[in-house]
Amino acid sequence: MTRIARKFSAELLLVVLIVLAGLWSAQLSPYFLDLNNLMNSAAFFVVFGLMAFGLFPVVVQGEIDISLASTLAVASVLFAKLSVSGVPVLVALPIVLVVTGGLGAINGLLVAYGGLPSLAVTLGTLGAYRGIAYLLAGDAGVTGLTDDYTLLGQSWVGVVPSTVVLFLVFALVIGVLMETTKFGRYSYALGANPAASRTAAAPVRQTRVAAYALAGVAAGLAGFVWVNQYQSARGDNADGAILFVLTAVVLGGVSIKGGSGRALGVLLSTVLLATIQTGMKLANVPGTSQTLVVGLLLIAAIGGPTLVQLIRNGVGKLRPAAPARG
Amino acid sequence: MSTPLLQRFKLSGGGGSALKVRVIGVLAFQLLLVVIFGVLAPRFLSWDNAQSILFTAAILAMAAAGQTLVVLTGNLDLSVGSIMGLCAYVVFDVASQHTWLMGLTVPFAILLGAALGAINGLLVTYLKIPAMVATLGTLSVYRGMVSFYANAMEVTSGELPGWIRDLATARWLGLSSYVWIAAGLVALVGLVLSRLPWGRKLYAYGSNPRAAYYYGLNENRILIGAYVAAGAIAGFVGLLLGAQVGNINSLVASGFEMQVLAAVVIGGVSIWGGSGSVYGAALGAIVLATINNGLVLLGVQEFYRLLFQGVAIVAAVAVDALVQKRVLSATSRRSILEVAA
Numbered sequence: 001m002t003r004i005a006r007k008f009s010a011e012l013l014l015v016v017l018i019v020l021a022g023l024w025s026a027q028l029s030p031y032f033l034d035l036n037n038l039m040n041s042a043a044f045f046v047v048f049g050l051m052a053f054g055l056f057p058v059v060v061q062g063e064i065d066i067s068l069a070s071t072l073a074v075a076s077v078l079f080a081k082l083s084v085s086g087v088p089v090l091v092a093l094p095i096v097l098v099v100t101g102g103l104g105a106i107n108g109l110l111v112a113y114g115g116l117p118s119l120a121v122t123l124g125t126l127g128a129y130r131g132i133a134y135l136l137a138g139d140a141g142v143t144g145l146t147d148d149y150t151l152l153g154q155s156w157v158g159v160v161p162s163t164v165v166l167f168l169v170f171a172l173v174i175g176v177l178m179e180t181t182k183f184g185r186y187s188y189a190l191g192a193n194p195a196a197s198r199t200a201a202a203p204v205r206q207t208r209v210a211a212y213a214l215a216g217v218a219a220g221l222a223g224f225v226w227v228n229q230y231q232s233a234r235g236d237n238a239d240g241a242i243l244f245v246l247t248a249v250v251l252g253g254v255s256i257k258g259g260s261g262r263a264l265g266v267l268l269s270t271v272l273l274a275t276i277q278t279g280m281k282l283a284n285v286p287g288t289s290q291t292l293v294v295g296l297l298l299i300a301a302i303g304g305p306t307l308v309q310l311i312r313n314g315v316g317k318l319r320p321a322a323p324a325r326g
Numbered sequence: 327m328s329t330p331l332l333q334r335f336k337l338s339g340g341g342g343s344a345l346k347v348r349v350i351g352v353l354a355f356q357l358l359l360v361v362i363f364g365v366l367a368p369r370f371l372s373w374d375n376a377q378s379i380l381f382t383a384a385i386l387a388m389a390a391a392g393q394t395l396v397v398l399t400g401n402l403d404l405s406v407g408s409i410m411g412l413c414a415y416v417v418f419d420v421a422s423q424h425t426w427l428m429g430l431t432v433p434f435a436i437l438l439g440a441a442l443g444a445i446n447g448l449l450v451t452y453l454k455i456p457a458m459v460a461t462l463g464t465l466s467v468y469r470g471m472v473s474f475y476a477n478a479m480e481v482t483s484g485e486l487p488g489w490i491r492d493l494a495t496a497r498w499l500g501l502s503s504y505v506w507i508a509a510g511l512v513a514l515v516g517l518v519l520s521r522l523p524w525g526r527k528l529y530a531y532g533s534n535p536r537a538a539y540y541y542g543l544n545e546n547r548i549l550i551g552a553y554v555a556a557g558a559i560a561g562f563v564g565l566l567l568g569a570q571v572g573n574i575n576s577l578v579a580s581g582f583e584m585q586v587l588a589a590v591v592i593g594g595v596s597i598w599g600g601s602g603s604v605y606g607a608a609l610g611a612i613v614l615a616t617i618n619n620g621l622v623l624l625g626v627q628e629f630y631r632l633l634f635q636g637v638a639i640v641a642a643v644a645v646d647a648l649v650q651k652r653v654l655s656a657t658s659r660r661s662i663l664e665v666a667a
Contacts, residue, residue: 022638064458110640119402119458120597120643127584128636134629235629243466246459256456288576292470299463305451310452 010253014268018275025279032282035079035159042163043153043229045274047072047222047243049267050167052248053174054218055267059209059249060178062191062258065107067213068219069241070129073234074102075223077133079149080142080233097220103129104216108209126242141234145227153228161284163225170221175263182212191258243291247298248273256302273297301326348594348649349606356613363620370623377501384617385509385567387608389582390589391515392559394607395552397590398519398532400599401457403449403556407444407582408468410564414578415472415481417561419570421484431487435561442468443557447550469580476576483572494569504566508608511559515604523634528552588635589614593640598650614638 005012025032032038039044058065075096082092103125110121155162178184186207189197198204227233252269254261271292280290363370363634389406398404417435421427427434442464449460483491496503517527531538531548539545593610595602614635621631 033661080377110644114644115647116640116643117597120591121640123584123587124636124639124643125590126636127632127639131629131631131633131636134632135627244464248461250459256459286473289470291466292474295463295466295470299449299453299455299460299467302455302459303449306455 008264011262011265011268014252014265014272018268018272021272021275021279023088025282027277028279029282031160032278034246039161039164041278042164042274045270045277046163046167046225047238048244048248048273049270050218050222050225051172051215051241051245052252052266052270053263054215054222055173055245055249056174056252056254056261056263057184057187058118058215059256060187060191060258060261061200061208061211062194063111063208063211064246064256065104065118065122065215065227066242066246067107067122067125067129068215068222068245070126070133071100071216071240072223072226072241073133073237073239074103074129075220076226076233076237077137077235079224079227080127080145083135083145083149083202083227084142087147089101089151090243092149093224094132096223098215100216100220100223101213102216104219105209105213107216108212111212111290112205112208124275125277125282130235130239132317133237137233137235143232145231150228150231153231163228166221166225170218171263171267175267178263183207188259191255191260193259200232240291242292243298244273247294247301251297347646349603349609351645352592352594352606352609352613354614356388356609359613359616359620363616363623367620367623370620375619375623378558379612379615379619380505381502382618383608383612384502384504385563385570386585386615387611388508388563388566389560389586390593390607390611391512391604392563393557393586393590394447394593394595394602394604395515395519395528396457396556397587397595397597398528398599398602399549399552400532400535401552402461402587403443403446403553403560404458404461404583404587405442405446405464405468406556406560406586407579408465409439409557409560410473410567410579410582411576412437412442412468412472412569413561413564414571415476415574417574418481418486418574419476419610421487421608422481428489431490431565432562435565436558437561439561439564440554440558443553443555443560444550446557447553449555451546456571464475465583467602469576472564473576478576479583481568486569486572490569491572492603494498494566500580512604512608515559519604524548524551529600531600584635586613588639591639591646594642594646596646596650597643601650601653 022032051072055068077101078096079092082095083089087095089320091107107118107122107125110116111118114121152162152166157165178187186197186202186204189200189202190204190207194204223233223237226237248270249261249266250256251273252261252265252267254266276293276297280293285293360371389410393403393406408507413435416438417431420429420434426428444465446457446461449455450457453460455463480542495501500508519528527538527543527548528551530541531543531545535545538548555571564579567579573580589610590602590607591597591610592613593608595607595610617634617638618631621628621634
């Protein structure tokens with residue numbers, strides 16, 4: 001029992017925090033615990049959750065992808081364009097997912113085969129993909145989508161919105177992928193020690209490209225959910241969403257240096273962030289001030305453990321340790 | 327003895343010349359841009375237009391000079407745009423309410439920026455948060471703070487101190503005052519980097535943190551210093567940008583970090599740290615300003631700029647990777663020869 005508690009200590013902490021945040025939100029507004037409100041709020045965060053689960057394997061491998069929100073914009077605009085030109089949704093879905101998977105794979109190829117730092121590459125493609133989305137959408141964006149493209153956003157499975165079900169299924173797929181498949185094992189090995197993985201003849205490059213392509217597909221799915229929920233698409237869709245997405249991944253216990261973290265943690269941290277943001281919305285906290293809290297959480301999630309350690313050791317005795325790089 | 331010495335000279339030239347080619351490459355690219363835009367849009371080559379390019383480049387080059395200090399250490403500062411916005415709004419708002427502070431706006435902005443930079447530095451050094459994550463966090467925290475403070479209000483240009491409004495439109499020797507200020511600031515940072523011990527330590531730490539540690543350099547002091555200096559410069563530039571914009575809201579300079587990083591990377595400052603110069607970053611700023619200006623003159627949609635900028639970042643980093651490979655192989659061959667001798 002204690003062993004299980006220790007293994008899942010991060011997840012337990014998240015559950016406690018979710019309960020606290022839920023109580024706080026319920027305090028702010030009697031409507032928070034209303035089942036319909038809860039489900040509608042959850043649906044709002046599906047887009048972010050999908051991207052978080054796309055980013056998760058990339059971060060486990062010790063890399064980063066900050067271009068995901070731009071990839072989402074390409075996807076949402078493509079869906080809208082295809083819808084307006086009369087392509088049925090079941091044909092559009094594979095087309096767009098292949099395109100966004102390709103955009104992700106471009107990132108992966110540049111990182112894995114080009115040997116370029118993932119931050120610089122995805123900073124570049126962050127701008128480039130956003131530019132593509134704008135070019136496709138034009139100034140005004142695309143509206144007037146056909147019904148089949150917006151069906152998912154207005155349907156429920158029981159009381160649960162279909163988009164939430166889609167997210168949970170995707171999260172489960174990623175979780176199983178990371179826990180049980182070769183891709184998952186290689187990902188953890190790669191993140192923990194790239195040099196050792198190479199020496200052990202792990203397919204380092206292919207695994208990296210696969211993770212980035214998968215992240216692109218996740219962003220494509222998020223774009224699909226976006227058009228379902230908003231029934232329109234513009235070039236600036238989800239601009240700046242990467243802060244929330246990265247915070248969700250890191251807060252879920254995925255080490256930004258790679259090699260550790262579980263899907264359950266990412267799921268719980270997404271729920272936690274969603275609860276906090278919903279609470280702030282109920283309390284009428286303006287949008288930019290909400291990002292302040294998310295930013296503080298991001299810093300606290302990574303810096304918190306070190307801070308505790310520092311205080312424990314006594315700041316006076318502090319010596320700069322040898323940097324790991326070099 | 328003489329043969330290895332000769333070889334050493336040649337081989338070190340191999341790495342050094344790769345770096346030189348990198349700068350010359352940017353210059354050539356800039357010339358190419360001038361020729362292309364000059365042919366396609368005749369108005370591009372006018373003196374007025376050159377001035378407008380330099381004016382845009384001036385603000386970017388100053389912000390890039392601060393960013394260079396951080397990138398040289400192998401880190402980065404994504405919060406630069408938020409520091410600029412926060413300093414611009416808060417300082418001008420305070421100055422408009424307390425007129426006796428009007429003369430002190432510049433030191434106030436620099437101090438505020440330095441304090442925000444110090445927070446970044448502390449997060450990266452003592453809390454050991456990777457720079458990218460720490461400054462992504464402070465990017466939103468600082469922006470959130472200014473929007474909280476501003477409460478959807480604006481500081482209108484009429485409320486700004488008169489002298490700083492005049493400065494924004496002043497011309498010295500035919501060029502905008504900002505261009506001269508930028509040239510002075512870039513030269514100052516360049517001198518600090520090449521002449522002061524701290525500048526040399528920055529390069530030493532950036533090119534090999536572990537070796538710098540064993541040599542006895544204080545990692546924390548170097549890093550925090552870089553972030554404080556970058557923050558101070560960002561505060562100062564935020565003030566200048568605010569004076570130019572006129573009506574200041576809480577969104578001033580949001581998204582600016584992309585352009586600043588693009589300028590730094592295009593200008594040949596290695597994202598791995600330890601290599602590059604502040605002059606290169608300034609050149610990168612001019613290249614970006616030229617692209618922006620030319621695309622506007624050609625009547626090309628604004629969106630192409632994002633696309634170009636993104637591709638330029640990736641291309642510049644790819645070239646850097648090649649240069650780094652050349653330098654590394656040159657230096658490792660050299661050290662082998664030294665051992666053999």
